[in-house]
Amino acid sequence: MKNKSKRLINNTIIFFIGSLGSKFIQFFLVPLYTYVLTTEQYGVTEIVLTASNVLMPVFSLSIADGLLRFGLDKNWKKEDVLKTSLVIVLIGTVCSLLFIPVFASYDGLKYWMSYFLLILNFRIYRDVFAINLKINDKNLYFAIDSIIYTFALCGFSVLFLTILKIGIKGYFLSYIVANIVSIINLVIVGKPLRGLINGKIHKTLLHDLIVYSIPMIANGIAWWVITASDRFILQYYEGASSVGIYSVASKIPTLISTFSGVFMQAWIISAVTEYDEDREKHFYSNVFHKYYVAMFVAATCLISVARIFMRFYVSPDFQIAWKYTPLLISGAIYSGMFGFFVGIYAAAKNSKSVTMTTVVGALINIILNCVFIPVIGIQGAVIATYIAWLVTTVIRIIDTRKILKFFIDYKKLAILMIINVIHCICIINFEIKYSLIISVIIFGVIYSIEHSMINEILAQGKKILLNKIRLGK
Secondary structure: HHHHHHHHHHHHHHHHHHHHHHHHEEEEEEHHHHHHHHHHHHHHHHHHHHHHHHHHHHOOOOHHHHHHHHHOOOOOOHHHHHHHHHHHHHHHHHHHHHHOOOOOOOOOHHOOOOHHHHHHHHHHHHHHHHHHHHHOOHHHHHHHHHHHHHHHHHHHOOOOOHOOHHHHHHHHHHHHHHHHHHHHHHEEEEOHHHHHHHHOOOOHHHHHHHHHHHHHHHHHHHHHEEEEEEEHHHHHHHHHHHHHHHHHOOOOHHHHHHHHHHHHHHHHHHHHHHHHHHHHOHHHHOOOOOOOHHHHHHHHHHHHHHHHHHHHOOOOOHHHHHHHHHHHHHHHHHHHHHHHHHHHHOOOOHHHHHHHHHHHHHHHHHHHHHHHHHHHHHHHHHHHHHHOOOOOOHHHHHHHHOOOOOOOOHHHHHHHHHHHHHHHHHHHOOHHHHHHHHHHHHHHHHHHHHHHHHHHHHHHHHHHHHHHHHHHH
16 A cells, blocks of 8 residues: 555656646746737637647547557557557548648638647647656656746747747747657657667557547547637637636636646556556545545635736736636536546546546536526636536546445535535625635635545655655755
């Protein structure tokens, strides 16, 4: 149990180092974007980036998921898995070019086609080369690459937007060049060319990779539908300006998403390894409990300060976005919990259930967006996203019991969920002086319920930090 937890914690720390710098620098690039771009221009950039995110699983066959799972499988050589994956990706690149007439039929992409295609394909190759580091146990290099990518993005954003002042084109170019810099680094440290030369393509492996990855295409699309379909529907009903404001409101919840994303990178590796070994249920139970308690505490902190923070974070045109952050932050909690169970599905190589549960969330999200956005605008998109993540998380909790049953304290979890909703409603509707008092009370209630687990998390964090300081000396 201790070795399992140590392995998970060590991997989490490595990925956290990479994400801490990268995600937070990206987070603080938002003020630059909001002062340089109008709400409408920022909305346009979000549409293009979102479209590339949605279509990545289609033109890559979600092969990055298959590469990670089969690359960790001791029955296959890593270079064989990598070579087979890259062949699939190359075919996907050709297909994306053939679809240009289809993309051009959508006004949101038509005027930015070259930028869209370059961002789409460079991100696909960057993902594959980055996963290659993971399967070869080069997690530290993976973390370093995240930092390199972000500093490149930051540097070129400043160059193109504030020095050369080329607006939206500069925004897209910064993403393209940052991806190129990252890919060059990944090729140097990961040596994928060696895998291409020495690797072999096996029909059985190709079949297994495709069978595993194809359901993940729908999963990847559905995931982005939950997180991004609201932008397209908002643009249709409210215009690009509303998309810009909603996108800014979505940036604060990325702090929760960063935490959960970092953890998930380490968790999937541990979940696969421990599942293949002995499937100790207490390990899964303990990790999940700590995970959701940490997220509820972090979310409570962010919800409490979001209104004040937004005044200093963005330009005046975007400050109204604070109204939409509380429920988006709460939705990020369930998005993280939803992702936790991907580790269990991946360990059991059950990609079909991953897809089915995500598709359900996507359908719920689209239906609710179409119902709420015409009536209450941006807040309708927020509520739709919150409900979609909540419902699909409950579905996954129930569904994964068929694979692995471990103890979950449903009573405590339900209480935390109710408290969180009450907190959001109060923050949105009350004046600042009252909402701050309410936040203090909420903190007290959460601590009284989960004091032992919070204390344990803090004690472990302190121990890890002290150990790292001693090692540094």
